[in-house]
Amino acid sequence: MPLLHVTAVHPVTPHVVRVRFTGDGLDDFPTWPDQQLKLLIPRPGHPVPDLPADRHDKYGMAWYQAYQAIPAPERPRLRSYTVRAHHPDTRSIDIDFALHADAGPATRWAASARPGDTLGRYGPSAVYRTPLRAADRLLFAGDETAIPAIATHLAALPRGTRATAFIEVRDTAEQQPLDTAAELDLHWVHRGPVPPGHGTGLLDAVRTTPFPNGKAHAWVAGEAATVRALRRHLIDHAGLDKRQIDFTGYWRLALAQDDPPTEEDLAEARERVAD
Incomplete structure (x- = not known):
């Protein structure tokens, strides 16, 4: 199980912090837009475990079986995050x-x-690589947790896209610069002091915007119910x-990734497999 070592931390906005990591394998690190990693966050007093990473593991799940075998009070928290940037010159x-x-x-x-x-890391795995489909126009929609993925897609x-x-x-303080060569129509939706996942601002903004004619493709991520x-x-x-829609519920209101899936989560998973 490769380890990630923090080399720098700095705020991007008042509520977003960027952490730079180095570690084994980051010099020869395959990259693509919306590239996700599993991060293992150790519990206080317990180091990151050394889990198997056998290249001959046919399904690549030996590490997860070993992870599940760790006693719950010692087991690291497992979370999924998007790689915002890769710096091969500094292996970070x-x-x-x-x-x-x-x-x-x-x-x-x-x-x-x-x-x-x-921290520990698992990934990236090309199995989860989902390139955008060809389209006359692309639509992206998400909350702040989706900004890294949207930013890498736009970049x-x-x-001419x-x-x-x-x-x-x-609010405006949470907006981030997004670099792209595309013809981008960008809308920041401000929810005010309402906590993430509450309110319908994002949905209302998309609803009131006429969808363009022609072949389209949508990419949607953020709070699962939204x-x-x-x-x-x-x-x-x-x-x-x-x-024509790629969709992912990154997080669930009032629930953590450790909590069991709800019926809606299971229905979403079935739809993703069916698509």
């Missing part, structure tokens, strides 16, 4: 952490992260086919 990567008021283990870790701190778009993005954040509502709107009212 950047990962952005959104700092939520109802601080979970990842927020608590990131808020106090210092150079020398260590990879060739000149037409894209629209709706991104929900608290993602489901956006997907339903795009299918039922914007006229998109299910296959």
Whole structure:
């Protein structure tokens, strides 16, 4: 199990912190937009475990079986994060952490992260690589947790691509620069002091915008219930086919990644497999 060692920490916005990591394997690190890693966040008093990473493991799950075998009080928290940037010259990567008021283990870790701190990582795995489909126009929609993925997708778009993005954040202080060669129509949706996952600002913004004619493709991520509502709107009212939408519930209101899946989570998983 490769380790990630913190080399630098700095705020991007009042509620987003960027952590730079170095570690084995980051000099020869395959990259693509929306590249996700599994981070293992150690519990206080327990180091990151040395889990198997056997190249001959046919399904690549030996590490997870070993992880599950760790006694619960010692087992690291497992969270998924998007690689914001890769720096091969310094064998490092950047990962952005959104700092939520109802601080979970990842927020608590990131808020106090210092150079020398260590996490475990699993990935990236090309199995989870999902390139955007060819389209006359692309639509991106998400909250602040989706900014790293949206940013990497936008940065990879060739000149002349037409894209629209709706991104929900608290206020103007949470907006981030997004570099792209595409023709980007960018909309920042401000929810105010309402906690993430509450309110319908992102959904309302997408609803009130006419969807462009022609072949389109949508990429939607963020709080799971909001993602489901956006997907339903795009299918039922914007006229998109299910296959024209990539969707991911990054997090669940009042639930952690450690909590068991709800019926809605299971329904979403079935739809993703069916698509």
